[in-house]
Amino acid sequence: xxxxxxxxxxxxxxxxxxxxxxxxxxxxxxxxxxxxxxxxxxxxxxxxxxxxxxxxxxxxxxxxxxxxxxxxxxxxxxxxxxxxxxxxxxxxxxxxxxxxxxxxxxxxxxx
Amino acid sequence: xxxxxxxxxxxxxxxxxxxxxxxxxxxxxxxxxxxxxxxxxxxxxxxxxxxxxxxxxxxxxxxxxxxxxxxxxxxxxxxxxxxxxxxxxxxxxxxxxxxxxxxxxxxxxxxxx
Numbered sequence: 001x002x003x004x005x006x007x008x009x010x011x012x013x014x015x016x017x018x019x020x021x022x023x024x025x026x027x028x029x030x031x032x033x034x035x036x037x038x039x040x041x042x043x044x045x046x047x048x049x050x051x052x053x054x055x056x057x058x059x060x061x062x063x064x065x066x067x068x069x070x071x072x073x074x075x076x077x078x079x080x081x082x083x084x085x086x087x088x089x090x091x092x093x094x095x096x097x098x099x100x101x102x103x104x105x106x107x108x109x110x111x
Numbered sequence: 112x113x114x115x116x117x118x119x120x121x122x123x124x125x126x127x128x129x130x131x132x133x134x135x136x137x138x139x140x141x142x143x144x145x146x147x148x149x150x151x152x153x154x155x156x157x158x159x160x161x162x163x164x165x166x167x168x169x170x171x172x173x174x175x176x177x178x179x180x181x182x183x184x185x186x187x188x189x190x191x192x193x194x195x196x197x198x199x200x201x202x203x204x205x206x207x208x209x210x211x212x213x214x215x216x217x218x219x220x221x222x223x224x
């Protein structure tokens with residue numbers, strides 16, 4: 001079983017739609033959680049950190065459920081520019097910032 | 112402020128050859144990690160360097176080795192290249208602080224033929 005699992009998609013949605021991505025992680029010692037965005041043939045870039053209390057950044061909302069070992073990302077009012085691959089990432093306690101990535105979920109926002 | 116820079120951006124090598132990839136961390140960062148990203152997959156952790164020492168290592172064979180220099184820049188070396196080593200190799204730098212944000216370079220795309 002992979003340490004971080006995501007639905008690879010692709011998710012094809014119309015502009016303005018709300019889309020949700022889910023991710024599960026297997027290592028209960030995981031300490032910190034992130035969503036990264038990766039554009040085609042580019043490097044991953046941090047989108048947002050994920051906290052148990054949930055956090056929001058504009059149209060993006062991330063949630064963490066430690067009991068279920070589940071992470072989510074919600075994108076509201078999708079824009080064409082949101083088209084990318086979204087990577088779920090965990091960092092184990094004492095992991096020295098060694099990041100474990102999911103395979104990524106591809107999002108395509110269409111007119 | 113220059114971010115993380117990697118060289119070369121693209122490389123084609125033949126099976127059995129050796130390759131060296133280079134990374135300069137973001138200014139002020141002292142920790143460098145290397146990742147391998149195969150097509151359609153997420154990045155996989157290779158190893159991490161701090162204070163010129165390999166501090167952590169992922170599940171990669173000894174053919175993968177590295178080095179960190181006093182100026183914090185780093186090299187990734189791969190010996191006896193296999194076709195399966197074809198991938199995007201990403202370097203990430205961060206501060207030596209728990210949960211510090213990792214900044215990635217644009218990567219080196221290695222093709223082994």
